[in-house]
Amino acid sequence: MTTTHTEDSVSTAQPASSFRITFSRAQQKFPILQLLLIVVVLILAFVTLPGFGSYYSIISVLVLAALVGITAIGQTVVVLTGGFDLSVPGFIVLGAVSVSTIIGQLQLGPLGAVVMMLLVPALLGGAAGWLCHRFQISPIVMTLAMNSIALGIAAVATDGSVAASAPDWLRGLSVPVGTTFGLPVPPIIVIWVGIGVLVTLVLALTPAGRRLYATGANMRAADNALIRTRWVWVAVYAFSAIASMVAGALLLGFAGGADLTLGNPYLFLGLAAVIVGGTVAGGPGDYIKTVIGAVLITLVSTVFIGNGFTPADRQILLGVIILVAMLVYGRERSLRDRV
Amino acid sequence: MTTITSGPLSGTLRLSDLSLRRRPYLLAGGLSLLLLIATVIVQPATNWSGQIAAFAPLAIAAMASTSSVLGGGIDLSISPVMALTGILYAGYLFPAGLGGIEALPILVALGALVGLVNGFIVVKLRLSPLVATLAVMFIVTGVNLRLADRPFTVTGDTWLRVVSGPLGPIPGGLISIVIVVLLWYALMATAYRRSIYAVGGNDATAYSAGMRVAAIRILSYVFGSVLAVFAGLSLVGLTSSASATTSSSYLLVALAAVAIGGTSLLGGRGGVLGSILGAAALFLVQTLLSSLGVPGAALPLIYGIVLAAALVVGAAIALRRTKR
Numbered sequence: 001m002t003t004t005h006t007e008d009s010v011s012t013a014q015p016a017s018s019f020r021i022t023f024s025r026a027q028q029k030f031p032i033l034q035l036l037l038i039v040v041v042l043i044l045a046f047v048t049l050p051g052f053g054s055y056y057s058i059i060s061v062l063v064l065a066a067l068v069g070i071t072a073i074g075q076t077v078v079v080l081t082g083g084f085d086l087s088v089p090g091f092i093v094l095g096a097v098s099v100s101t102i103i104g105q106l107q108l109g110p111l112g113a114v115v116m117m118l119l120v121p122a123l124l125g126g127a128a129g130w131l132c133h134r135f136q137i138s139p140i141v142m143t144l145a146m147n148s149i150a151l152g153i154a155a156v157a158t159d160g161s162v163a164a165s166a167p168d169w170l171r172g173l174s175v176p177v178g179t180t181f182g183l184p185v186p187p188i189i190v191i192w193v194g195i196g197v198l199v200t201l202v203l204a205l206t207p208a209g210r211r212l213y214a215t216g217a218n219m220r221a222a223d224n225a226l227i228r229t230r231w232v233w234v235a236v237y238a239f240s241a242i243a244s245m246v247a248g249a250l251l252l253g254f255a256g257g258a259d260l261t262l263g264n265p266y267l268f269l270g271l272a273a274v275i276v277g278g279t280v281a282g283g284p285g286d287y288i289k290t291v292i293g294a295v296l297i298t299l300v301s302t303v304f305i306g307n308g309f310t311p312a313d314r315q316i317l318l319g320v321i322i323l324v325a326m327l328v329y330g331r332e333r334s335l336r337d338r339v
Numbered sequence: 340m341t342t343i344t345s346g347p348l349s350g351t352l353r354l355s356d357l358s359l360r361r362r363p364y365l366l367a368g369g370l371s372l373l374l375l376i377a378t379v380i381v382q383p384a385t386n387w388s389g390q391i392a393a394f395a396p397l398a399i400a401a402m403a404s405t406s407s408v409l410g411g412g413i414d415l416s417i418s419p420v421m422a423l424t425g426i427l428y429a430g431y432l433f434p435a436g437l438g439g440i441e442a443l444p445i446l447v448a449l450g451a452l453v454g455l456v457n458g459f460i461v462v463k464l465r466l467s468p469l470v471a472t473l474a475v476m477f478i479v480t481g482v483n484l485r486l487a488d489r490p491f492t493v494t495g496d497t498w499l500r501v502v503s504g505p506l507g508p509i510p511g512g513l514i515s516i517v518i519v520v521l522l523w524y525a526l527m528a529t530a531y532r533r534s535i536y537a538v539g540g541n542d543a544t545a546y547s548a549g550m551r552v553a554a555i556r557i558l559s560y561v562f563g564s565v566l567a568v569f570a571g572l573s574l575v576g577l578t579s580s581a582s583a584t585t586s587s588s589y590l591l592v593a594l595a596a597v598a599i600g601g602t603s604l605l606g607g608r609g610g611v612l613g614s615i616l617g618a619a620a621l622f623l624v625q626t627l628l629s630s631l632g633v634p635g636a637a638l639p640l641i642y643g644i645v646l647a648a649a650l651v652v653g654a655a656i657a658l659r660r661t662k663r
Contacts (some may be wrong), residue, residue, distance in 0.1 A: 145644075
C-alpha cells in the first residue's frame with residue numbers, strides 16, 4: 001500500500017481519474033456495473049410490461065435464469081483455468097437421457113444411477129482434461145470431440161430415438177408455482193442457490209480453489225509451486241461434465257422432454273453468462289459473477305420479447321451486450337506494453 | 340523455419356520430407372487416403388462428383404477459418420457469414436435481378452466488412468478473439484434470422500450452379516475449391532506470408548521487429564471472412580437454397596478440420612493444405628460410415644472418437660517436434 005499517498009495527491013488534483021481507479025478496482029472485485037444494468041432493466045420491465053411486478057412472473061424469470069446459471073457452472077470453472085468447454089451440450093443431452101431412459105431401461109438401480117450420472121461424465125471429462133494438458137491440445141477442439149462422443153452415447157443408448165419425456169418428480173422441480181419445504185419458491189431456485197454457495201465457497205476458501213486460480217493465472221508458475229496442474233485440468237473438466245449432466249436432468253424436467261438438440265442453446269448462453277458476468281479466461285472471476293450475468297441476460301431477453309422483439313433481435317442484443325461488457329472491463333494489454 | 344515450408348516443391352524428394360514432424364498435414368493426408376481407399380472398397384459405385392460438390396463448402400470453410408488461426412486468433416463468425424452470404428444471394432440479390440457474377444463483388448465487400456469489424460474489435464479494442472468473434476457471431480446470426488424468416492430457393496441455371504455443378508469432365512465443387520486455393524496462394528506469394536507466421540508465432544517479437552502487427556492481423560480476419568463468402572456461395576450452388584438455420588452448422592467442424600490438419604490453434608504453425616486434408620478426413624469418415632451401413636445413431640460417437648484420436652496423434656507428433 002505504498003501508493004496510498006500518491007493516490008491521495010492525485011485525487012485532489014484530478015478527482016475524476018481517481019474515481020475511475022476506485023471504480024475499476026471495485027468493479028474487478030464485484031460486478032457493480034452489471035447490477036446497475038439489472039436495476040435499469042428491472043425499471044424498464046416494470047414500466048413497459050404490465051403485470052411484470054407480480055410474484056410469479058419474477059419467479060418465472062428466476063427459473064429461466066437458474067437454468068442458464070446452472071448450465072454455466074462448469075463453463076465458469078473451465079474458463080477460470082483459461083480453457084473453454086464446448087462439450088456442455090453433449091453432456092446436457094446425456095444427462096437428460098440418462099435420467100429419462102437409460103437408468104430405467106437398463107434397470108441400473110440407485111448405485112447404477114450414481115455411476116451413470118457421476119462416474120461416466122467424470123471419466124469422459126477427465127480424459128479430455130488429461131489429454132489436453134498432456135499433449136497441449138487446444139481445449140476448444142478436444143471438448144468438441146468429447147461433445148460428439150457424449151451425444152453419440154446418448155443416441156446409441158436410446159437407439160437414436162432420443163425423444164425422452166421427463167419423470168413427474170423432475171417436472172415438479174422447475175414449476176414456478178412449486179414449493180420447497182413449505183417455502184413458496186420452486187426447488188430449482190433453491191438448488192441453484194445451494195450449488196452457487198458451494199461453488200463460490202470452494203473457489204474462494206479452499207486449497208483446491210486456490211490451486212485452480214493459480215493454474216489459470218500462470219500454469220508454469222503453478223507448476224513451479226508444485227501444483228499438479230495436470231490433475232487440476234482433469235478435475236476441472238470432469239467437474240464441468242458432471243455439472244452439465246446434472247443441468248441436463250434439470251433441463252429435462254423444465255422442458256418436459258429431450259432430444260439431441262436440447263443442449264444446443266445453452267452452450268453459448270452459458271458462455272455469454274460467464275463473459276457478461278465478468279469472468280475472464282484464466283481469471284479473475286468467480287461464480288457470483290456468472291449468476292449475475294445469467295440474471296442480466298435472462299432479464300434482458302424477457303423484457304425484449306415481452307415488448308414484441310423477435311428472438312433474432314435478442315441474438316443481436318446479446319452480441320452487443322457481450323461487446324459492451326468486455327469493453328468496460330475485459331480489454332487486453334496493448335501490444336506496445338507487452339514487448 | 341521448416342514448419343513454414345508448405346510442400347516439397349524444390350529439389351529432390353528426400354525421405355525426411357515425409358517426416359510427420361516437419362509436415363504435420365501428412366497425418367490428415369494419410370488419414371484421408373486410408374478413408375478414401377476404404378470407401379472405394381466398400382462402395383465402388385460412389386458418385387464422386389457429387390461427393391466433391393458436397394465437400395466443397397466444408398473445405399472452403401476450413402480454409403476460411405485457417406486465415407485468422409494462423410495469426411494467433413480465431414474466428415467464430417465464419418459459419419454465420421456463410422449463411423448471410425447465401426441468404427443475401429438467394430433471398431435478395433437473385434430476386435432483384437442481381438443474380439449474375441455482379442453479385443460477387445457486392446458479397447465479397449460485405450464479407451470484408453464483417454472481417455474488418457472482427458479485426459478492429461480484436462486488434463484496436465483489444466478484446467480476446469474468441470469473445471469478440473462470439474459476439475459478432477451472435478449479431479450476424481441475429482441478422483440472418485431477421486433477413487430469412489423462411490428458407491429461400493434459387494431457381495434456374497445460375498453461374499453458381501455452373502461453378503459447383505460438374506463442368507464437362509471436371510467434378511462439381513472442384514472449381515470452387517481451386518479458385519479459393521489460388522486466392523490463398525496468391526496472397527501467400529506476397530510478404531504477407533512471412534508476416535502472418537511471425538505475428539502468429541509471437542506477436543510481441545514481430546512488433547519489436549517493426550512489423551505492422553495490427554494491419555496484418557486485421558487483414559487475416561478480412562481474408563478469412565472473404566473466403567467465408569466463397570464458402571457460402573458454394574453452399575448455395577450445392578443446395579440451391581439458403582436459410583438462417585445453417586448459421587452454425589459449419590462453425591465447429593471447420594475448426595476441427597483446421598486442428599486435425601496440423602495448424603496450431605495458438606497460431607504461427609500450419610497451413611491451408613492441412614485444413615483441406617483435415618476437412619477431407621472429417622468428410623470421408625462420415626461418407627465411409629454411412630456407406631458401411633452404420634446406424635445413424637452411432638455416427639456421432641465414432642466421429643467423436645476419430646476426431647479425438649486424430650487430435651492426440653497429431654499433437655503427440657507436434658510435441659516431439661518442439662522438444663527437439
